[in-house]
Amino acid sequence: MTTATLEPVTELPRLTNEEVARYSRHLILPEVGYEGQQKLKAAKVLCVGTGGLGAPLALYLAAAGVGTLGLVDFDTVDASNLQRQVIHSTATVGKLKVDSAEIMLKGLNPNLNVIKFNTMLTSANAMEIFKDFDIIADGTDNFQTRYLVNDACVLSGNKPNAYGSIFRFEGQASVFATEEGPCYRCLYPEPPPPGLVPSCAEGGVLGILPGLVGIIQATEVIKLILGIGDSLIGRLLLVDALGMNFRTLKLRKNPDCPVCGTHPTVTALIDYDQFCGIPKPTTTGPLEVAKDQNVTGSIVDGIRQITVQELKRRQDAQENFFLLDVREPHEYPIANLGAPLIPVGSLESRISEVLVPKDAEIVVHCRSGARSQKAAVILRNHGFTHVENLAGGILEWADKIDPSMPKY
Numbered sequence: 027m028t029t030a031t032l033e034p035v036t037e038l039p040r041l042t043n044e045e046v047a048r049y050s051r052h053l054i055l056p057e058v059g060y061e062g063q064q065k066l067k068a069a070k071v072l073c074v075g076t077g078g079l080g081a082p083l084a085l086y087l088a089a090a091g092v093g094t095l096g097l098v099d100f101d102t103v104d105a106s107n108l109q110r111q112v113i114h115s116t117a118t119v120g121k122l123k124v125d126s127a128e129i130m131l132k133g134l135n136p137n138l139n140v141i142k143f144n145t146m147l148t149s150a151n152a153m154e155i156f157k158d159f160d161i162i163a164d165g166t167d168n169f170q171t172r173y174l175v176n177d178a179c180v181l182s183g184n185k186p187n188a189y190g191s192i193f194r195f196e197g198q199a200s201v202f203a204t205e206e207g208p209c210y211r212c213l214y215p216e217p218p219p220p221g222l223v224p225s226c227a228e229g230g231v232l233g234i235l236p237g238l239v240g241i242i243q244a245t246e247v248i249k250l251i252l253g254i255g256d257s258l259i260g261r262l263l264l265v266d267a268l269g270m271n272f273r274t275l276k277l278r279k280n281p282d283c284p285v286c287g288t289h290p291t292v293t294a295l296i297d298y299d300q301f302c303g304i305p306k307p308t309t310t311g312p313l314e315v316a317k318d319q320n321v322t323g324s325i326v327d328g329i330r331q332i333t334v335q336e337l338k339r340r341q342d343a344q345e346n347f348f349l350l351d352v353r354e355p356h357e358y359p360i361a362n363l364g365a366p367l368i369p370v371g372s373l374e375s376r377i378s379e380v381l382v383p384k385d386a387e388i389v390v391h392c393r394s395g396a397r398s399q400k401a402a403v404i405l406r407n408h409g410f411t412h413v414e415n416l417a418g419g420i421l422e423w424a425d426k427i428d429p430s431m432p433k434y
């Protein structure tokens with residue numbers, strides 16, 4: 027057997043015979059070799075999120091022989107995750123994601139040490155969770171956590187942040203928060219206004235795209251551990267899956283960066299929900315209302331919320347009201363309540379199509395109740411005086427009224 031070094035490095039853990047057999051394709055690769063495999067075995071990598079990006083990331087790191095993987099996730103596996111989150115399976119729908127991921131990872135590589143954090147990453151726990159890991163891999167899908175991960179990496183003394191993000195058909199990857207390179211805030215000092223960038227749940231994502239980007243993150247993690255190749259430090263990789271184009275942009279460390287610059291203004295973790303313009307959980311937003319069963323009559327931003335049961339009762343009683351669907355046309359054939367469709371984005375310009383008197387009863391619905399809340403506010407601002415929002419949307423209808431209706 028040829029290896030890069032003649033003697034195993036003694037301060038690193040030795041490989042068992044089973045591991046030598048398992049990693050033989052690494053061991054015969056001079057750039058990895060016995061010593062490289064020892065480095066992988068000694069490495070501790072934290073995966074923030076076990077979703078679309080975290081799934082391939084964690085699977086390939088586990089397969090490659092990374093000794094310890096931390097998993098942070100507070101969610102449970104939903105059937106709609108399985109189109110891309112290949113670390114989970116049909117059999118684990120409903121289980122905690124960290125437990126589901128552990129089953130798959132340990133099945134792939136029983137040598138792996140999995141440390142589970144069944145929690146949301148917050149300003150209160152991030153530093154404590156990060157402290158035992160060498161590299162942080164950010165597989166999150168929201169801006170609050172992305173800024174939190176970045177700042178916590180910088181404030182932990184520049185723990186490399188293997189970053190990836192995806193949207194619809196496009197992805198990005200880089201390595202942030204190293205001594206020599208920029209951080210995420212050097213590139214994006216401030217988050218976009220809330221609501222400007224839809225989440226994957228609202229905007230959709232091509233299932234294989236997180237696979238592509240997550241594996242790029244895993245590649246960067248492995249290179250950092252082995253100390254080989256040219257990493258994405260100081261470069262932003264842009265992936266366009268439709269055109270199948272890969273481009274890299276050069277990134278510079280920004281001396282005025284609020285967290286890693288020469289005069290940082292962020293010297294401790296902050297309230298990232300507030301920073302990203304997300305309302306406090308104590309204030310009642312449409313999404314929380316959507317989960318509440320007894321919302322009929324409650325008011326959000328001046329809009330009365332009604333339950334699916336109330337809507338059903340009114341339909342059965344043949345009461346006179348106008349039901350409006352504000353989802354996108356491609357959602358309509360999946361499931362609908364037979365209501366006319368005007369997507370929320372074009373409601374302002376198509377307001378003349380709402381051919382009911384200004385004082386007519388209008389009930390607006392969407393998929394989960396968030397877009398219809400926005401639409402209800404638009405209608406009210408155009409002088410409609412009796413506009414109500416269907417809390418929970420068509421998903422709640424499928425849950426409570428018509429179980430034969432597909433959920434998406």
Ligand SMILES: [Zn+2]
Nearest residue numbers: 209212283286
């Ligand atoms: Zn920076």
